[in-house]
Amino acid sequence: xxxxxxxxxxxxxxxxxxxxxxxxxxxxxxxxxxxxxxxxxxxxxxxxxxxxxxxxxxxxxxxxxxxxxxxxxxxxxxxxxxxxxxxxxxxxxxxxxxxxxxxxxxxxxxxxxxxxxxxxxxxxxxxxxxxxxxxxxxxxxxxxxxxxxxxx
Numbered sequence: 001x002x003x004x005x006x007x008x009x010x011x012x013x014x015x016x017x018x019x020x021x022x023x024x025x026x027x028x029x030x031x032x033x034x035x036x037x038x039x040x041x042x043x044x045x046x047x048x049x050x051x052x053x054x055x056x057x058x059x060x061x062x063x064x065x066x067x068x069x070x071x072x073x074x075x076x077x078x079x080x081x082x083x084x085x086x087x088x089x090x091x092x093x094x095x096x097x098x099x100x101x102x103x104x105x106x107x108x109x110x111x112x113x114x115x116x117x118x119x120x121x122x123x124x125x126x127x128x129x130x131x132x133x134x135x136x137x138x139x140x141x142x143x144x145x146x147x148x149x150x151x152x
Contacts, residue, residue: 045133046076046103050140057144060115069108070140074101076132085109086127091116092142094126115146122146 050072057066074080079100087094093112101107109128126140 045131046074046078046080048080048130048132048138049073049075050138053139054141054143055111057113057142059145059147060113061147062115062117062119062149064115066113066115066142066144068111068113068142070111070126070128071106071108072101073106074103077103079103080107081131082107082109083129083131085129088125091118092124092126096128109140111140111142113142113144119146119148 050070052070055068055070057068060066079102081100082096082098085094085096091114093114095110095112097107109126111126113122113124115122122142122144124142126142128138128140129136130138132138
């Protein structure tokens with residue numbers, strides 16, 4: 001009887017440990033942000049697919065603003081994190097969720113461009129850093145034209 005009890009005990013333990021492997025791989029008890037862990041976990045990078053990486057805001061007057069959204073999908077198998085964004089000037093501001101985008105789900109980067117003193121053709125680049133294996137960063141571009149105030 002004793003070997004059967006040990007065998008059953010081993011099966012129960014194995015089942016319990018196997019069920020615990022379904023947890024989010026970035027869940028932790030140390031208080032470290034999930035995105036920080038995801039950035040370091042090179043063996044488990046995911047994939048990102050952008051709906052578009054170039055948007056044209058048209059024509060603005062000096063002092064006006066354009067609000068754009070760049071949509072993406074997590075095409076991988078683990079949570080996707082937007083780690084940071086970098087813009088080329090203070091006239092461009094980004095906003096994004098710090099929460100994980102789960103596999104198969106979509107998210108977006110919100111971009112606001114404020115037309116200041118610069119006039120003419122505008123070309124701005126936004127670099128988005130993610131926990132992805134196809135590239136750790138993506139380049140997004142906004143284009144348009146700014147006219148002087150008072151022009152028609």
